[in-house]
Amino acid sequence: MRFNPEGRFAIPQVADFGKPVRGPDGVHVRPGEEYEWCVRHRGEGMQYSIRETPDLFNRDDIARLSARQHLIIDSGARRHGEALARSLTARGVESWNYFVPGGEGCKTIAELHRTCDAIQAAAKRRDLVVVVGGGAVADLARCVAAWLWKGMPLVIVPTTPTAYVDASIGVKGALNGENKKNSIGVYYAPLLVTLDLALIRGCPPDVVRAGIMEIVKMAVVEGGLLWKSLERVSADLLASSFNSSQSLEISRLAITAMLRHLQPNLREHSLRRPVDLGHLLVTPLELRGGLQHGTAVGIDLALMAEYATVLGCMTEDDRDRVHGAIRSVASPICHEMVDPEMVSEAMEATSRQRGGVLNLPVPEGIGNVRVHAQVNAAAMREAVLRLRVRGLDGGMAEIPAVADGHETRLSAGVPQSAGR
Numbered sequence: 001m002r003f004n005p006e007g008r009f010a011i012p013q014v015a016d017f018g019k020p021v022r023g024p025d026g027v028h029v030r031p032g033e034e035y036e037w038c039v040r041h042r043g044e045g046m047q048y049s050i051r052e053t054p055d056l057f058n059r060d061d062i063a064r065l066s067a068r069q070h071l072i073i074d075s076g077a078r079r080h081g082e083a084l085a086r087s088l089t090a091r092g093v094e095s096w097n098y099f100v101p102g103g104e105g106c107k108t109i110a111e112l113h114r115t116c117d118a119i120q121a122a123a124k125r126r127d128l129v130v131v132v133g134g135g136a137v138a139d140l141a142r143c144v145a146a147w148l149w150k151g152m153p154l155v156i157v158p159t160t161p162t163a164y165v166d167a168s169i170g171v172k173g174a175l176n177g178e179n180k181k182n183s184i185g186v187y188y189a190p191l192l193v194t195l196d197l198a199l200i201r202g203c204p205p206d207v208v209r210a211g212i213m214e215i216v217k218m219a220v221v222e223g224g225l226l227w228k229s230l231e232r233v234s235a236d237l238l239a240s241s242f243n244s245s246q247s248l249e250i251s252r253l254a255i256t257a258m259l260r261h262l263q264p265n266l267r268e269h270s271l272r273r274p275v276d277l278g279h280l281l282v283t284p285l286e287l288r289g290g291l292q293h294g295t296a297v298g299i300d301l302a303l304m305a306e307y308a309t310v311l312g313c314m315t316e317d318d319r320d321r322v323h324g325a326i327r328s329v330a331s332p333i334c335h336e337m338v339d340p341e342m343v344s345e346a347m348e349a350t351s352r353q354r355g356g357v358l359n360l361p362v363p364e365g366i367g368n369v370r371v372h373a374q375v376n377a378a379a380m381r382e383a384v385l386r387l388r389v390r391g392l393d394g395g396m397a398e399i400p401a402v403a404d405g406h407e408t409r410l411s412a413g414v415p416q417s418a419g420r
C-alpha cells in the first residue's frame with residue numbers, strides 16, 4: 001500500500017478520460033476527515049478515485065465533471081436519484097434520468113440494450129454517465145457505459161452497503177446469462193465513485209444484512225483489525241443501517257482491504273483470488289433460491305469454514321467465530337437448497353468455467369485464506385452434512401427469512417427463499 005506523500009489527489013475529469021495513466025501503480029490512500037482512495041494500474045491503463053462525499057447533494061463533486069449528465073437510477077433509490085438530478089440542475093448541469101428496476105432482474109442483455117438505446121437517443125459521446133443505486137444496477141450501468149460508443153465516462157453513486165464496500169469500488173460489471181450469474185460483462189474503470197453513507201438509510205434490513213456479509217467475507221480474508229472491528233460493531237451496522245461513526249470506520253477498513261486485493265489483478269488475469277471466498281454457490285442460491293447476493297455469500301462462507309474444519313486446517317473455534325459473525329445479524333448459515341449434490345454440481349460448473357482447476361478459496365484461519373487448486377470431495381460432502389445439521393436443524397428458528405424485501409419469521413426452522 002502506498003500513501004501519497006502530498007496527501008492530495010485531483011478528481012479525474014471527463015476531459016482527462018482516456019488519457020494515459022500517470023503516477024506510480026498502487027492504491028493511494030488519502031486519510032483525513034474525508035478519505036479518498038486512488039487506484040492506478042498503468043499496465044491496464046486504469047486510474048480512478050473513490051471519494052467520501054458526505055452530504056453529496058449539497059456539493060459539486062459530480063456537477064463539476066460535466067455540463068451534460070445521464071443518470072441511471074435504481075428504482076429502489078429513486079429519491080436519491082431525483083435529489084441528485086435537482087442538485088445538478090441547481091448547479092447549471094443539463095441532466096437526463098433513466099429509471100431501471102432495482103435488483104438482480106436488471107442484469108440482462110435486454111435491459112442493457114434498452115438502457116443503451118434510451119441514453120444514446122439523447123447523449124453525446126463525451127457526456128457523463130452517472131449511476132445511482134445498488135450493486136445490480138451498478139453492474140448494469142458499468143456495462144452500459146463501457147458499451148456506449150465503446151466507452152463513456154462513468155461515476156458511481158452507491159446506495160446499498162454491498163455497492164458501497166464492494167460492487168462499486170472495483171472495475172467489474174457483469175450481467176447474468178441464462179443460468180449463470182455474472183457470466184457476461186466488462187472490466188471498466190469509473191472516473192469516480194462517491195461515497196455517502198446517508199444514501200444507505202432506508203434500505204430494507206435484508207439488503208443491509210447482505211452488505212454486512214460482504215464485510216464478513218472481507219474480514220475473514222483480512223483478519224486483524226478488520227475482523228476485530230467487525231465482531232465489535234456488526235450489530236451496530238444493522239441497527240444504524242450503516243449510519244454511525246463505527247460504520248464509517250469499518251467501511252474504510254473494508255474498502256482499503258478490498259482495493260489492496262483488487263488493484264494488482266484488476267482484470268483477473270490470475271484466478272487465484274482470495275476475495276472470491278464465498279462465491280461457489282452464488283449462482284444457484286441467487287438465481288434459483290432468490291436470495292440476496294450477500295446472503296448467499298454468507299451461507300457459502302459458512303460452508304467453507306465448515307469444510308476447512310473438516311480438512312483440519314481451521315480450528316472449531318475459528319469456525320464458530322465465522323458462523324457467529326454471520327448469525328450475529330440474523331443472516332443464515334445454511335439453506336434448504338444446500339445439499340451434497342447441489343454443491344458438487346456447483347464445483348463442477350466452476351471448475352469447467354476455470355479450465356478444470358477449481359481454485360477454491362478456503363479459510364484456513366481468520367486472516368488466512370488460501371486458494372486450493374482442487375477440492376477433497378469426501379471432506380466437502382461431510383462439511384455440507386454438518387452444516388445442514390448446524391444451520392437447518394438447530395439454531396435457525398429465530399432467524400428472519402427474506403420475502404419480497406420484507407422480513408418474515410420462520411416457523412419450522414428452515415430458511416425460505418425469496419422467490420424473486
Ligand SMILES: NC(=O)c1ccc[n+]([C@@H]2O[C@H](COP(=O)([O-])OP(=O)(O)OC[C@H]3O[C@@H](n4cnc5c(N)ncnc54)[C@H](O)[C@@H]3O)[C@@H](O)[C@H]2O)c1
Nearest residue numbers: 076077102103104134135136159160162167172202203293
Ligand atoms: N461488480 C462487482 O464487483 C460486484 C461485487 C459485489 C456484488 N456485485 C453484485 O451486486 C448485486 C448485489 O448488490 P446489492 O446488495 O446492492 O443488491 P441489489 O442491487 O440487488 O439491490 C437490492 C434492492 O435494494 C434496492 N435499493 C437500492 N438502494 C436502495 C436504497 N437506498 N433504499 C432502498 N432500497 C434500495 C434495489 O432497488 C433492490 O431492490 C449482485 O448482483 C452482485 O452480483 C457486484
